[in-house]
Amino acid sequence: MNRPVKVRFAPSPTGALHIGGVRTALYNYLFARQNNGVMLLRIEDTDSTRFVPGAEQYIIEALDWLGIKIDEGICMDAPDGKGAHGPYRQSKRREIYHKYVKQLLDSGNAYYAFDTPEELEAKRAEIANFQYDARTRSSMVNSLTLPADEVKARIERGDKYVVRFLVQPDEDVHVHDLIRGEVIINSNILDDKVLYKSADDLPTYHLANIVDDHLMEISHVIRGEEWLPSAPLHVLLYRAFGWEETMPQFAHLPLLLKPDGNGKLSKRDGDRLGFPVFPLEFHNQKDGSVSSGYRESGYFPEAVINFLALLGWHTTGDQEMFTMQELIDQFSLDRVSKSGAKFDYEKGKWFNHQYLQLKKDDQLATLFMPILQEKGINADPAIVAKVISLTKDRVNFVPELWEQVNFFFQAPTEYDEKSLKKRWKEDSPRHMQELLSLLEAQSDWSADALDATVMPWIESKEYGVGIVMNAFRICLVGAARGPHIWAITDVLGKEETLNRVRHALEVLQ
RNA sequence: GGUGCUAUCGUCUAGUGGCCUAGGACAACGGCCUCUCACGCCGUAAACCCCGGUUCGACUCCGGGUAGCACUACCA
Secondary structure, X not given: OOOOOEEXXXXXXXXXXXXXXXXXXXXXXXXXXXXXXXXXXXXXXXXXXXXXXXXXXXHHHHHHHHOOOOOEEEEOOEEEEEOOOOOOEXXXXXXXXXXXHHHHHHOOOEEEEOOOHHHHHHHHHHOOOOOOOOOOHHHOOEOOOOOHHHHHHHHHHOOOOEEEEOOOOXXXXXXXXXXXXXXXXXXXXXXXXXXXXXXXXXXOHHHHHHHHHHHOOOOEEEEEXXXXXXXXXXXXXXXXXXXXHHOOEEEEEOOEEOOOOOOEOOHHHHHHHOOOOEOOOXXXXXXXXXXXXXXXXXXXXXXXXXXXXXXXXXXXXOOOOOOHHHHHHHOOHHHEOOOOEEOOHHHHHHHHHHHHHHOOHHHHHHHHHHHHHHOOOOOOHHXXXXXXXXXXXXXXXXXXXXXXXXXXXXXXXXXXXXXXXXXXXXXXXXXXXXXXXXXXXXOOOOHHXXXXXXXXXXXXXXXXXXXXXXXXXXXXXXXXXXXXXXXXXXXXXXXXXXXXXXXXXXXXX
Protein backbone atom coordinates (compact mmCIF):
# COMPACT_ATOMS: atom_id res chain seq x y z
CA MET A 1 0.00 0.00 0.00
CA ASN A 2 1.49 3.26 -1.08
CA ARG A 3 0.15 6.12 0.94
CA PRO A 4 1.30 9.71 0.63
CA VAL A 5 4.00 10.36 3.17
CA LYS A 6 2.88 12.33 6.16
CA VAL A 7 4.84 12.52 9.38
CA ARG A 8 4.29 14.36 12.59
CA PHE A 9 6.29 15.85 15.38
CA ALA A 10 4.19 15.76 18.53
CA PRO A 11 5.90 17.29 21.52
CA SER A 12 4.41 18.00 24.92
CA PRO A 13 4.52 21.59 26.11
CA THR A 14 6.17 20.67 29.37
CA GLY A 15 9.25 22.84 29.03
CA ALA A 16 11.93 23.74 26.55
CA LEU A 17 12.32 21.44 23.58
CA HIS A 18 15.12 19.03 24.37
CA ILE A 19 17.89 18.64 21.82
CA GLY A 20 16.92 14.98 21.40
CA GLY A 21 13.45 16.13 20.50
CA VAL A 22 14.97 18.51 18.00
CA ARG A 23 16.74 15.63 16.33
CA THR A 24 13.50 13.65 16.19
CA ALA A 25 11.84 16.63 14.56
CA LEU A 26 14.74 16.94 12.13
CA TYR A 27 14.61 13.30 11.04
CA ASN A 28 10.87 13.58 10.55
CA TYR A 29 11.37 16.70 8.49
CA LEU A 30 14.13 15.19 6.34
CA PHE A 31 12.01 12.12 5.69
CA ALA A 32 8.97 14.20 4.78
CA ARG A 33 10.85 16.48 2.42
CA GLN A 34 12.67 13.65 0.73
CA ASN A 35 9.38 11.94 -0.02
CA ASN A 36 7.50 15.08 -0.99
CA GLY A 37 5.42 14.49 2.07
CA VAL A 38 3.82 16.58 4.76
CA MET A 39 5.34 17.55 8.10
CA LEU A 40 2.73 18.06 10.79
CA LEU A 41 3.11 19.58 14.23
CA ARG A 42 0.70 18.52 16.92
CA ILE A 43 0.77 19.61 20.53
CA GLU A 44 0.27 16.77 22.97
CA ASP A 45 -0.97 18.61 25.99
CA THR A 46 -3.02 15.88 27.60
CA ASP A 47 -1.18 16.17 30.88
CA SER A 48 -2.65 19.31 32.35
CA THR A 49 -0.48 19.00 35.46
CA ARG A 50 2.78 19.28 33.54
CA PHE A 51 1.76 22.10 31.24
CA VAL A 52 4.26 24.95 31.14
CA PRO A 53 3.15 28.30 29.77
CA GLY A 54 5.26 29.48 26.87
CA ALA A 55 6.56 26.02 26.05
CA GLU A 56 4.46 25.69 22.94
CA GLN A 57 5.54 29.04 21.56
CA TYR A 58 9.10 28.04 22.35
CA ILE A 59 8.82 24.84 20.31
CA ILE A 60 7.47 26.71 17.33
CA GLU A 61 10.17 29.34 17.53
CA ALA A 62 12.90 26.76 17.92
CA LEU A 63 11.82 24.79 14.86
CA ASP A 64 11.54 28.00 12.91
CA TRP A 65 15.03 29.09 13.90
CA LEU A 66 16.43 25.74 12.81
CA GLY A 67 14.69 25.86 9.46
CA ILE A 68 12.44 22.90 10.14
CA LYS A 69 9.31 23.98 8.34
CA ILE A 70 5.86 22.85 9.34
CA ASP A 71 3.31 22.19 6.61
CA GLU A 72 0.32 21.36 8.74
CA GLY A 73 -0.78 21.95 12.30
CA ILE A 74 0.55 24.45 14.76
CA CYS A 75 3.20 26.70 13.25
CA MET A 76 4.67 30.19 13.08
CA ASP A 77 2.13 31.65 10.67
CA ALA A 78 -0.82 29.73 12.11
CA PRO A 79 -0.67 29.66 15.90
CA ASP A 80 -3.93 27.74 16.06
CA GLY A 81 -2.96 25.36 13.35
CA LYS A 82 -3.54 25.08 9.63
CA GLY A 83 -4.91 22.11 7.76
CA ALA A 84 -8.02 20.03 7.46
CA HIS A 85 -7.51 17.82 10.48
CA GLY A 86 -7.60 20.29 13.36
CA PRO A 87 -7.66 21.16 16.09
CA TYR A 88 -3.99 20.33 16.47
CA ARG A 89 -3.86 20.77 20.19
CA GLN A 90 -4.98 17.63 21.96
CA SER A 91 -6.60 19.53 24.81
CA LYS A 92 -9.01 20.91 22.19
CA ARG A 93 -10.00 17.48 20.99
CA ARG A 94 -11.89 16.14 24.00
CA GLU A 95 -15.10 15.34 22.11
CA ILE A 96 -13.20 13.43 19.49
CA TYR A 97 -11.54 11.24 22.08
CA HIS A 98 -14.83 10.74 23.92
CA LYS A 99 -16.28 9.30 20.77
CA TYR A 100 -13.44 6.87 20.21
CA VAL A 101 -13.23 5.74 23.80
CA LYS A 102 -16.91 4.93 23.58
CA GLN A 103 -16.23 2.91 20.46
CA LEU A 104 -13.69 0.84 22.31
CA LEU A 105 -16.01 0.41 25.27
CA ASP A 106 -18.88 -0.66 23.03
CA SER A 107 -16.77 -3.14 21.14
CA GLY A 108 -15.55 -4.73 24.35
CA ASN A 109 -11.94 -3.67 23.85
CA ALA A 110 -11.96 -1.42 26.88
CA TYR A 111 -13.61 -1.32 30.27
CA TYR A 112 -14.28 0.97 33.20
CA ALA A 113 -12.07 0.70 36.26
CA PHE A 114 -12.94 2.30 39.57
CA ASP A 115 -9.78 1.57 41.51
CA THR A 116 -8.46 4.75 43.02
CA PRO A 117 -4.83 5.78 42.67
CA GLU A 118 -4.41 5.03 46.37
CA GLU A 119 -5.80 1.54 45.99
CA LEU A 120 -3.49 0.86 43.10
CA GLU A 121 -0.56 2.13 45.04
CA ALA A 122 -1.45 -0.14 47.94
CA LYS A 123 -1.71 -3.05 45.55
CA ARG A 124 1.72 -2.34 44.17
CA ALA A 125 3.16 -2.13 47.63
CA GLU A 126 1.51 -5.39 48.59
CA ILE A 127 2.27 -7.44 45.51
CA ALA A 128 5.71 -7.29 43.94
CA ASN A 129 5.63 -6.41 40.25
CA PHE A 130 1.90 -5.90 40.32
CA GLN A 131 0.46 -5.30 36.90
CA TYR A 132 -3.14 -4.56 35.94
CA ASP A 133 -3.70 -7.30 33.37
CA ALA A 134 -5.48 -10.53 32.51
CA ARG A 135 -4.19 -12.21 35.66
CA THR A 136 -5.18 -9.49 38.08
CA ARG A 137 -8.08 -7.57 36.59
CA SER A 138 -10.61 -10.06 37.95
CA SER A 139 -9.60 -9.11 41.47
CA MET A 140 -9.95 -5.38 40.89
CA VAL A 141 -12.88 -3.03 40.91
CA ASN A 142 -14.00 -2.64 37.34
CA SER A 143 -16.82 -3.20 34.90
CA LEU A 144 -15.56 -6.71 34.32
CA THR A 145 -16.00 -7.70 37.95
CA LEU A 146 -18.94 -5.52 39.01
CA PRO A 147 -22.55 -6.24 38.06
CA ALA A 148 -23.71 -4.13 35.15
CA ASP A 149 -26.22 -2.17 37.17
CA GLU A 150 -23.67 -1.21 39.75
CA VAL A 151 -21.29 -0.01 37.09
CA LYS A 152 -24.09 2.10 35.73
CA ALA A 153 -24.98 3.36 39.17
CA ARG A 154 -21.41 4.30 39.99
CA ILE A 155 -20.99 6.22 36.78
CA GLU A 156 -24.29 8.03 37.17
CA ARG A 157 -23.49 8.87 40.72
CA GLY A 158 -20.32 10.53 39.49
CA ASP A 159 -17.76 8.12 40.86
CA LYS A 160 -14.30 8.65 39.46
CA TYR A 161 -13.23 6.04 36.96
CA VAL A 162 -10.69 5.43 34.25
CA VAL A 163 -11.07 3.50 31.04
CA ARG A 164 -8.61 0.69 30.55
CA PHE A 165 -7.67 -1.18 27.42
CA LEU A 166 -8.45 -4.88 27.54
CA VAL A 167 -5.32 -6.72 26.50
CA GLN A 168 -5.85 -10.32 25.46
CA PRO A 169 -3.20 -12.62 26.95
CA ASP A 170 -0.83 -15.07 25.29
CA GLU A 171 -0.41 -13.37 22.01
CA ASP A 172 2.79 -12.46 20.20
CA VAL A 173 2.39 -8.95 18.93
CA HIS A 174 4.54 -8.08 15.95
CA VAL A 175 5.79 -4.56 15.43
CA HIS A 176 7.58 -3.86 12.21
CA ASP A 177 10.14 -1.16 12.82
CA LEU A 178 11.83 0.53 9.87
CA ILE A 179 15.10 0.78 11.78
CA ARG A 180 15.11 -2.36 13.89
CA GLY A 181 13.12 -4.83 11.83
CA GLU A 182 10.59 -7.14 13.43
CA VAL A 183 10.10 -6.69 17.16
CA ILE A 184 7.95 -9.29 18.85
CA ILE A 185 6.50 -8.87 22.31
CA ASN A 186 4.11 -11.19 24.08
CA SER A 187 0.91 -9.52 25.23
CA ASN A 188 1.30 -11.07 28.66
CA ILE A 189 3.83 -8.46 29.61
CA LEU A 190 1.53 -5.65 28.54
CA ASP A 191 -0.78 -4.18 31.14
CA ASP A 192 -4.30 -2.90 30.66
CA LYS A 193 -3.19 0.63 30.01
CA VAL A 194 -5.31 3.51 31.13
CA LEU A 195 -6.73 5.15 28.02
CA TYR A 196 -8.82 7.75 29.72
CA LYS A 197 -7.90 9.57 32.89
CA SER A 198 -10.41 10.51 35.55
CA ALA A 199 -8.33 13.38 36.78
CA ASP A 200 -8.67 15.85 33.91
CA ASP A 201 -11.21 14.31 31.55
CA LEU A 202 -8.52 13.74 28.95
CA PRO A 203 -7.12 10.65 27.30
CA THR A 204 -3.63 9.38 27.95
CA TYR A 205 -0.91 9.62 25.35
CA HIS A 206 -1.61 6.17 24.00
CA LEU A 207 -5.21 6.76 23.07
CA ALA A 208 -4.86 10.32 21.86
CA ASN A 209 -1.81 9.43 19.84
CA ILE A 210 -3.44 6.58 17.96
CA VAL A 211 -6.68 8.45 17.33
CA ASP A 212 -4.89 11.55 16.09
CA ASP A 213 -2.37 9.74 13.94
CA HIS A 214 -5.23 7.87 12.32
CA LEU A 215 -7.46 10.90 11.84
CA MET A 216 -4.57 13.02 10.61
CA GLU A 217 -3.58 10.31 8.15
CA ILE A 218 -0.05 9.88 9.41
CA SER A 219 1.90 7.41 7.28
CA HIS A 220 5.09 7.14 9.32
CA VAL A 221 5.62 7.50 13.03
CA ILE A 222 9.23 8.47 13.64
CA ARG A 223 9.88 8.88 17.35
CA GLY A 224 12.34 8.17 20.13
CA GLU A 225 13.30 4.70 21.22
CA GLU A 226 11.65 5.21 24.59
CA TRP A 227 8.39 4.46 22.77
CA LEU A 228 9.44 1.09 21.47
CA PRO A 229 8.15 -0.85 24.51
CA SER A 230 4.68 0.64 24.06
CA ALA A 231 4.59 0.14 20.31
CA PRO A 232 2.89 -3.27 20.65
CA LEU A 233 0.14 -1.62 22.67
CA HIS A 234 -0.29 0.86 19.88
CA VAL A 235 -0.51 -1.91 17.31
CA LEU A 236 -3.19 -3.55 19.44
CA LEU A 237 -5.07 -0.28 19.62
CA TYR A 238 -5.04 0.15 15.85
CA ARG A 239 -6.39 -3.34 15.60
CA ALA A 240 -9.10 -2.75 18.20
CA PHE A 241 -10.25 0.29 16.25
CA GLY A 242 -10.23 -1.67 13.01
CA TRP A 243 -7.56 0.61 11.55
CA GLU A 244 -4.87 -1.95 10.87
CA GLU A 245 -4.99 -1.33 7.12
CA THR A 246 -3.88 2.26 7.49
CA MET A 247 -1.65 1.84 10.51
CA PRO A 248 1.44 4.02 10.14
CA GLN A 249 4.85 2.48 9.79
CA PHE A 250 7.06 2.84 12.82
CA ALA A 251 10.66 3.95 13.18
CA HIS A 252 12.15 4.20 16.63
CA LEU A 253 15.18 6.43 16.84
CA PRO A 254 18.19 5.73 19.05
CA LEU A 255 18.56 7.96 22.08
CA LEU A 256 21.00 10.79 22.68
CA LEU A 257 23.23 9.82 25.57
CA LYS A 258 25.29 11.67 28.16
CA PRO A 259 28.78 12.66 26.91
CA ASP A 260 30.29 10.93 29.93
CA GLY A 261 29.02 7.95 31.83
CA ASN A 262 25.78 6.26 30.95
CA GLY A 263 22.18 7.16 30.47
CA LYS A 264 20.26 9.55 28.33
CA LEU A 265 21.20 13.15 27.95
CA SER A 266 19.47 15.43 30.41
CA LYS A 267 19.31 19.11 31.15
CA ARG A 268 21.46 18.51 34.20
CA ASP A 269 24.27 17.14 32.03
CA GLY A 270 24.35 20.37 30.08
CA ASP A 271 24.53 22.43 33.25
CA ARG A 272 27.18 20.17 34.71
CA LEU A 273 29.40 20.02 31.62
CA GLY A 274 28.71 23.54 30.42
CA PHE A 275 26.78 23.29 27.19
CA PRO A 276 23.18 23.92 26.19
CA VAL A 277 20.74 21.07 25.70
CA PHE A 278 18.06 23.35 24.28
CA PRO A 279 17.94 25.12 20.93
CA LEU A 280 16.95 28.49 22.38
CA GLU A 281 17.30 30.07 25.75
CA PHE A 282 14.25 29.26 27.83
CA HIS A 283 12.71 31.17 30.69
CA ASN A 284 10.52 28.72 32.51
CA GLN A 285 7.50 30.64 33.77
CA LYS A 286 6.51 27.81 36.02
CA ASP A 287 9.62 27.43 38.12
CA GLY A 288 11.49 30.60 37.15
CA SER A 289 14.53 28.75 35.87
CA VAL A 290 16.53 29.92 32.87
CA SER A 291 18.15 27.43 30.52
CA SER A 292 20.79 28.35 27.99
CA GLY A 293 20.24 27.79 24.31
CA TYR A 294 22.32 27.09 21.22
CA ARG A 295 21.11 30.23 19.53
CA GLU A 296 22.15 32.49 22.38
CA SER A 297 25.48 30.68 22.70
CA GLY A 298 26.36 31.80 19.20
CA TYR A 299 25.55 28.69 17.22
CA PHE A 300 24.38 28.89 13.67
CA PRO A 301 21.25 26.89 12.97
CA GLU A 302 22.98 25.15 10.04
CA ALA A 303 25.69 23.94 12.38
CA VAL A 304 23.23 22.60 14.91
CA ILE A 305 21.32 20.82 12.15
CA ASN A 306 24.47 19.34 10.64
CA PHE A 307 25.78 18.24 14.00
CA LEU A 308 22.48 16.71 15.09
CA ALA A 309 21.86 14.97 11.80
CA LEU A 310 25.12 13.07 12.17
CA LEU A 311 24.36 11.98 15.70
CA GLY A 312 22.73 8.71 14.77
CA TRP A 313 22.80 8.82 11.02
CA HIS A 314 25.48 8.72 8.33
CA THR A 315 25.71 7.85 4.68
CA THR A 316 28.43 5.78 3.14
CA GLY A 317 31.47 7.89 2.49
CA ASP A 318 33.37 10.46 4.48
CA GLN A 319 31.32 13.60 4.06
CA GLU A 320 30.95 15.60 7.26
CA MET A 321 29.47 18.88 6.09
CA PHE A 322 25.89 18.70 4.90
CA THR A 323 23.49 21.45 3.94
CA MET A 324 19.85 20.90 4.78
CA GLN A 325 19.20 20.11 1.13
CA GLU A 326 21.96 17.52 1.05
CA LEU A 327 20.53 15.94 4.16
CA ILE A 328 17.11 15.83 2.57
CA ASP A 329 18.55 14.21 -0.54
CA GLN A 330 20.68 11.67 1.25
CA PHE A 331 18.76 10.84 4.42
CA SER A 332 17.34 7.38 4.82
CA LEU A 333 15.82 5.62 7.79
CA ASP A 334 17.63 2.39 7.13
CA ARG A 335 20.92 4.19 7.67
CA VAL A 336 19.92 5.44 11.09
CA SER A 337 22.00 3.62 13.66
CA LYS A 338 20.36 1.35 16.15
CA SER A 339 22.45 2.25 19.15
CA GLY A 340 22.35 5.43 21.20
CA ALA A 341 24.79 8.22 20.44
CA LYS A 342 26.79 9.95 23.11
CA PHE A 343 26.43 13.67 22.79
CA ASP A 344 29.84 15.00 21.77
CA TYR A 345 29.71 18.71 22.38
CA GLU A 346 33.28 19.27 21.11
CA LYS A 347 32.26 18.16 17.67
CA GLY A 348 29.38 20.57 17.78
CA LYS A 349 31.86 23.39 18.29
CA TRP A 350 33.88 22.20 15.36
CA PHE A 351 30.82 22.30 13.12
CA ASN A 352 30.13 25.84 14.19
CA HIS A 353 33.71 26.77 13.43
CA GLN A 354 33.34 25.37 9.93
CA TYR A 355 30.11 27.26 9.27
CA LEU A 356 31.56 30.46 10.67
CA GLN A 357 34.44 30.28 8.20
CA LEU A 358 31.92 29.91 5.41
CA LYS A 359 30.16 33.17 6.28
CA LYS A 360 30.99 36.39 4.51
CA ASP A 361 32.85 38.98 6.56
CA ASP A 362 30.08 41.53 6.29
CA GLN A 363 27.52 38.96 7.45
CA LEU A 364 29.65 38.24 10.47
CA ALA A 365 30.11 41.95 11.04
CA THR A 366 26.35 42.41 11.13
CA LEU A 367 26.08 39.68 13.74
CA PHE A 368 28.97 41.08 15.72
CA MET A 369 27.96 44.75 15.75
CA PRO A 370 25.47 44.38 18.61
CA ILE A 371 28.14 42.73 20.74
CA LEU A 372 30.52 45.60 20.00
CA GLN A 373 27.87 48.10 20.93
CA GLU A 374 27.32 46.31 24.20
CA LYS A 375 31.00 46.91 24.88
CA GLY A 376 30.42 50.57 24.16
CA ILE A 377 32.11 50.61 20.80
CA ASN A 378 30.63 52.25 17.73
CA ALA A 379 32.73 51.19 14.82
CA ASP A 380 32.47 51.48 11.09
CA PRO A 381 30.96 48.21 9.79
CA ALA A 382 33.60 48.12 7.07
CA ILE A 383 36.35 48.20 9.68
CA VAL A 384 34.55 45.55 11.71
CA ALA A 385 34.34 43.31 8.66
CA LYS A 386 38.02 43.94 8.03
CA VAL A 387 39.14 42.92 11.51
CA ILE A 388 36.85 39.93 11.41
CA SER A 389 38.49 38.78 8.21
CA LEU A 390 41.80 38.86 10.06
CA THR A 391 40.64 36.91 13.11
CA LYS A 392 37.67 34.72 12.28
CA ASP A 393 39.70 31.61 11.60
CA ARG A 394 40.62 31.40 15.27
CA VAL A 395 37.11 31.40 16.73
CA ASN A 396 34.21 28.98 16.91
CA PHE A 397 31.52 31.51 17.74
CA VAL A 398 30.70 35.09 16.87
CA PRO A 399 30.81 36.28 20.50
CA GLU A 400 34.35 34.92 20.79
CA LEU A 401 35.40 37.47 18.21
CA TRP A 402 35.52 40.12 20.92
CA GLU A 403 38.58 38.75 22.63
CA GLN A 404 40.29 38.50 19.26
CA VAL A 405 39.54 41.99 18.03
CA ASN A 406 39.17 44.15 21.15
CA PHE A 407 42.62 45.71 20.80
CA PHE A 408 41.69 47.11 17.41
CA PHE A 409 39.15 49.31 19.12
CA GLN A 410 40.69 49.86 22.53
CA ALA A 411 44.33 50.74 23.12
CA PRO A 412 45.87 48.41 25.70
CA THR A 413 45.84 49.89 29.19
CA GLU A 414 47.72 47.04 30.72
CA TYR A 415 50.14 44.50 29.35
CA ASP A 416 49.96 40.75 29.68
CA GLU A 417 52.55 39.68 32.21
CA LYS A 418 53.45 36.39 30.61
CA SER A 419 53.98 38.06 27.26
CA LEU A 420 56.15 40.72 28.84
CA LYS A 421 58.27 38.21 30.59
CA LYS A 422 58.90 36.32 27.42
CA ARG A 423 58.92 39.05 24.77
CA TRP A 424 59.80 42.38 26.41
CA LYS A 425 63.56 42.39 26.67
CA GLU A 426 66.03 44.71 28.28
CA ASP A 427 66.70 46.36 24.92
CA SER A 428 63.05 46.63 23.97
CA PRO A 429 62.54 50.24 25.15
CA ARG A 430 65.50 51.35 23.09
CA HIS A 431 64.33 49.36 20.06
CA MET A 432 60.86 50.84 20.35
CA GLN A 433 62.31 54.35 20.68
CA GLU A 434 64.24 53.86 17.47
CA LEU A 435 61.27 52.24 15.76
CA LEU A 436 59.16 55.20 16.80
CA SER A 437 61.48 57.65 15.10
CA LEU A 438 61.56 55.48 12.03
CA LEU A 439 57.77 55.28 11.84
CA GLU A 440 57.27 58.98 12.54
CA ALA A 441 59.19 59.66 9.36
CA GLN A 442 57.18 57.11 7.39
CA SER A 443 54.79 58.66 4.89
CA ASP A 444 53.54 55.56 3.08
CA TRP A 445 51.64 53.56 5.71
CA SER A 446 50.85 50.54 3.56
CA ALA A 447 51.85 47.13 4.84
CA ASP A 448 54.36 46.66 2.05
CA ALA A 449 55.96 50.06 2.61
CA LEU A 450 56.24 49.54 6.34
CA ASP A 451 57.75 46.14 5.80
CA ALA A 452 60.22 47.65 3.35
CA THR A 453 61.23 50.25 5.91
CA VAL A 454 61.33 48.25 9.10
CA MET A 455 62.82 44.94 8.02
CA PRO A 456 66.05 46.33 6.53
CA TRP A 457 66.46 48.51 9.61
CA ILE A 458 66.19 45.49 11.93
CA GLU A 459 68.59 43.59 9.75
CA SER A 460 71.15 46.34 9.56
CA LYS A 461 71.11 46.77 13.32
CA GLU A 462 71.08 43.01 13.84
CA TYR A 463 68.38 43.30 16.50
CA GLY A 464 66.56 40.17 15.40
CA VAL A 465 63.16 40.22 13.77
CA GLY A 466 61.46 38.29 16.54
CA ILE A 467 62.83 40.52 19.28
CA VAL A 468 61.67 43.75 17.71
CA MET A 469 58.41 42.61 16.25
CA ASN A 470 57.23 40.95 19.43
CA ALA A 471 57.99 44.00 21.47
CA PHE A 472 56.19 46.09 18.88
CA ARG A 473 53.25 43.68 19.09
CA ILE A 474 53.08 44.09 22.83
CA CYS A 475 52.89 47.85 22.40
CA LEU A 476 49.99 47.56 19.96
CA VAL A 477 48.06 44.59 21.34
CA GLY A 478 49.11 44.39 24.96
CA ALA A 479 49.98 40.74 24.59
CA ALA A 480 51.73 38.26 22.36
CA ARG A 481 48.82 37.39 20.15
CA GLY A 482 46.84 38.55 17.17
CA PRO A 483 47.14 38.68 13.38
CA HIS A 484 50.13 39.74 11.34
CA ILE A 485 51.64 42.97 12.64
CA TRP A 486 51.25 44.96 9.40
CA ALA A 487 47.62 43.95 9.28
CA ILE A 488 47.25 45.51 12.71
CA THR A 489 49.08 48.73 11.84
CA ASP A 490 46.99 48.96 8.70
CA VAL A 491 43.75 49.02 10.68
CA LEU A 492 45.12 51.20 13.47
CA GLY A 493 46.59 53.84 11.17
CA LYS A 494 49.74 55.83 11.71
CA GLU A 495 48.68 58.07 14.54
CA GLU A 496 47.11 55.41 16.72
CA THR A 497 50.05 53.10 16.13
CA LEU A 498 52.52 55.71 17.21
CA ASN A 499 50.44 56.68 20.22
CA ARG A 500 50.37 53.11 21.40
CA VAL A 501 54.13 52.82 21.11
CA ARG A 502 54.59 56.09 23.00
CA HIS A 503 52.22 54.96 25.72
CA ALA A 504 54.01 51.65 26.08
CA LEU A 505 57.31 53.45 26.36
CA GLU A 506 55.92 55.50 29.21
CA VAL A 507 54.50 52.55 31.08
CA LEU A 508 57.04 49.83 30.36
CA GLN A 509 60.68 50.12 31.29
C1' G B 1 12.94 -8.25 39.13
C1' G B 2 10.39 -8.58 34.16
C1' U B 3 10.32 -7.30 28.88
C1' G B 4 12.57 -5.19 24.80
C1' C B 5 16.54 -2.81 22.22
C1' U B 6 21.76 -2.35 21.41
C1' A B 7 27.23 -3.62 21.11
C1' U B 8 33.82 -1.18 15.61
C1' C B 9 39.29 3.77 18.02
C1' G B 10 37.99 8.15 24.25
C1' U B 11 33.52 10.12 20.96
C1' C B 12 30.36 10.21 16.18
C1' U B 13 30.78 6.63 12.59
C1' A B 14 32.31 3.72 7.42
C1' G B 15 32.20 -1.44 6.79
C1' U B 16 26.16 -5.77 4.44
C1' G B 17 31.40 -12.98 4.03
C1' G B 18 37.33 -12.26 0.94
C1' C B 19 38.46 -5.04 -1.25
C1' C B 20 40.27 -4.72 6.29
C1' U B 21 47.75 -4.96 7.82
C1' A B 22 39.53 -2.06 9.62
C1' G B 23 38.54 3.96 6.44
C1' G B 24 36.89 9.18 7.80
C1' A B 25 35.74 13.08 11.40
C1' C B 26 36.03 15.28 16.57
C1' A B 27 39.22 15.21 20.68
C1' A B 28 44.55 13.94 22.12
C1' C B 29 49.72 14.00 20.89
C1' G B 30 54.02 15.37 17.61
C1' G B 31 55.97 18.19 13.52
C1' C B 32 55.79 22.06 9.71
C1' C B 33 54.46 27.17 8.75
C1' U B 34 55.82 31.75 11.66
C1' C B 35 57.24 38.38 14.59
C1' U B 36 53.11 36.22 18.60
C1' C B 37 48.60 33.53 19.45
C1' A B 38 45.67 30.92 16.47
C1' C B 39 44.16 28.83 11.79
C1' G B 40 45.95 25.60 8.23
C1' C B 41 48.89 21.50 6.55
C1' C B 42 51.47 16.86 7.56
C1' G B 43 52.00 12.89 10.76
C1' U B 44 51.44 9.53 15.42
C1' A B 45 48.73 6.85 18.82
C1' A B 46 43.91 4.74 19.18
C1' A B 47 38.70 0.00 18.05
C1' C B 48 35.93 -5.02 15.71
C1' C B 49 32.72 -6.96 24.08
C1' C B 50 33.65 -12.44 25.21
C1' C B 51 32.95 -17.70 23.98
C1' G B 52 31.26 -21.15 20.66
C1' G B 53 29.21 -22.47 15.79
C1' U B 54 28.45 -22.01 10.23
C1' U B 55 32.11 -21.37 6.23
C1' C B 56 37.79 -22.56 2.30
C1' G B 57 37.36 -17.67 4.75
C1' A B 58 34.22 -13.84 9.58
C1' C B 59 33.97 -7.05 12.00
C1' U B 60 30.22 -8.89 8.87
C1' C B 61 25.72 -14.81 9.48
C1' C B 62 23.80 -18.01 13.83
C1' G B 63 23.68 -19.39 19.20
C1' G B 64 25.05 -18.41 24.17
C1' G B 65 27.15 -15.20 27.61
C1' U B 66 28.40 -10.30 29.29
C1' A B 67 27.63 -5.22 29.44
C1' G B 68 24.92 -0.72 28.43
C1' C B 69 20.35 1.55 27.61
C1' A B 70 15.01 2.02 27.48
C1' C B 71 10.36 0.76 29.32
C1' U B 72 7.73 -1.25 33.34
C1' A B 73 2.33 5.82 36.07
C1' C B 74 -4.76 8.13 35.79
C1' C B 75 3.70 11.37 32.27
C1' A B 76 4.53 11.95 27.60
